[in-house]
Amino acid sequence: EPSYREMWENLNLDIEAxxxxxxxLGxxxxxxxxxxxxxxxxxxYLDFVLSEVHGLRVKELIDAKNAGRKIIGSFCVFVPEEITLALDAIQVGLCAGADAGTEAAETVVPRNTCALIKSFIGFKMARICPxxxxxxxxxxxxxCDGKKKAYEAFGEMAPMxxxxxxxRKEADDRVLWKAEVLRFKDKLEKLTGKKVSAAALKKGIKTVNDKRRALQRLNVLRAADPTPISGRDVLLINQISFYDDPVRFTQSIxxxxDQIEERIDRNEGIAPAKTPRLxxxxxxxxxxxWKLPYIIESSGAVVVSEESCIxxxxTRDLVDESGETVDEMIDAICDRYMKIDCACFTPNNERMENIKKLAEETKVDGVIHYSLMFCQPYTHEAFKVEKTLTQAQVPMLSIETDYSMExxxxxxxxVEAFVEMI
Ligand code: BJ8
Structure with a gap:
């Protein structure tokens, strides 16, 4: 596609790489x-978006930039998209899930850094991410320590x-978090030359909540027995939710x-009845x-829930929509984000409760706990999760891996042995 090539060149990508x-990828x-x-x-629709992930969607971003809008990148679900949207900017997820530029990345971060971090640094250094x-x-x-130190190196290569x-989640932590959300708002206001208005923030909250509501609806429907959609497909949908235009994405989901509901009415599933649900x-x-979901779903099981940031x-928690002033809405945003049960928190017991509840709601036969190699927070919590699930009589398999195919x-x-056992 010649027009994209020019766009990629203008972005200074390494065309060959x-x-x-x-x-x-294809x-x-x-x-x-x-x-x-x-x-x-x-x-x-999802196939189309993915096939155009470095084409059409990037062109939309460039067009938006040319029209004066700003593009904000993020690596974590703690970055409040509501505020970005309220300033007519666009937020995209930059986490990367493929080995690329690893050697270069290892010149600025230690080898024993998780693959996700090495990947986003490698993508930057190899100039392959539009x-x-x-x-x-x-x-x-x-x-996590890995990310926060990696940003020091990354910050020398990109505006950060x-x-x-x-x-922790005590009262003082909430005070700190609100100050940080306000500092983020100030930073974006300076960048965009705009001020967050109550009307725009209300709309931003509604747009992001609508996206979460569509994904919540999907998560309820996919838990039907037999499950109407593969775990791989739902993972793809969650991944695309970080790139696509939020309003268009919500509509498509x-x-x-609607189609899933019809399938459920016909009692049709993507896998035969009695397929183990994980x-x-x-x-x-x-x-x-997509490595692990693919392995699982070609080992006679099907994934029916993902307890992760993707x-x-x-999507579990919504921002309260009743606020009218900017300050009330900022408070509502702070409250909602403080509920995120990331393993970087301590003691993070709410994650254990949420996993138990999700296992019940989605009627799983077992859980596969997945940590990236060298990820301290999640490898630690794998022990706690296993203990919690054992008490609830749900079998768990703990896996540590990276992006390589080895x-x-x-x-x-x-995985096959686990599926056979449950
Ligand atoms: S809120 S999960 S998106 S931090 S895998 S880089 S933790 S060493 S990604 Fe995360 Fe935000 Fe938490 Fe979610 Fe570090 Fe672990 Fe690597 Fe990780």
Whole structure:
């Protein structure tokens, strides 16, 4: 596509390396997604968005920039998109789920850093991510040590603002968090040359809540027995929710949900009745990290819930919509974000309660806890999660892996043994 090539050149991408990435991505997508039987028609929209992930959507961002709008990048669900939208800016997720530029990344972060961090740094250093290159400002956050130190190196390569996320949920932490949300708002107001108005913030809250409501609806429907949609497809939907235009995305997901309802009425499933149902819990799976769901779903099981930031952790709670003044709405935003049960918090017992509840609601036969190698917060919590689930008599398999394909066979053996046992 010649017009995209020019756009990529203008973004200063390494065209050759980028072509290579797209080729691998296309092949991987074909193998993992297009090979599925009985997919819903509404998934065509998602296939289209993914096929144009470095094309049409990036063009939309460039067009928006040319019209004076700002692009904000983020790596974490703590960055409040409501405020970004209230300033007519666009927020995109920059977490990356593929090995690229790893060698270069290891010149600025230690080798024992998780694959997600190495990936976003590698993408930047190899100049292959058009989203990163489109951003006017990238927001980091003090969550895990890996990320917060990596942002020091990343900040030398890109315009950054780092939000301090508290580690506990006491009254003082809420005070700190509100100050950080206000500092984020100030920063974006300066960048955009605009002020957050009550009307625009109300609309921003509604837009993001509507997106969460569509995903909540999807999460309820997918839990039907037999499950009407594959776990891989729902993961893809969650991944795309971080890139796509929020209003268009919400509409498409609601259309897909209508189709799912019809399928449920016909008592049709994507997998035969009695297929073991699993929950995936743990670290976020950034696009195109589809390795583990693919292994699970080709081992005779189906994924019916994702307890992660690219899953229910990002959609479970809504912002209260009753506020009228900017300050009331900022408070409502702070309250909602303080409910995020990321493993970076201590003691984070609410995550245990949420996992137990989700396991019940989605009637799972077992849970696969997934941590990226070298991720301290989630590998630690895997022990707690296992204890909680054992008490609730739900079997759990703990997996630590990264983005490489070297352990696929070994993982498949372990997953198959687990599926057989439950
Ligand atoms: S709110 S989960 S998106 S921080 S995998 S980089 S934790 S070493 S991603 Fe996250 Fe926000 Fe929390 Fe969610 Fe560190 Fe672990 Fe790597 Fe991780």
């Amino acid at each position: 980028h072509d290579g990435l797209l080729e691998v 092949k991987f997508y074909g193998d993992i997604y297009m090979s599925q039987q009985g997919r819903l028609q509404g998934m065509e 989203y990163t290159e489109s951003c006017d400002l990238i927001i980091g956050e003090t969550t 603002h780092v939000m301090e996320v508290p580690q 609601n259309t897909l949900c 929950m995936l819990a743990g670290c976020p799976m950034a696009v195109p990290n 899953g229910t952790r990002n 352990d696929v066979e070994q993982l498949k053996t372990r």
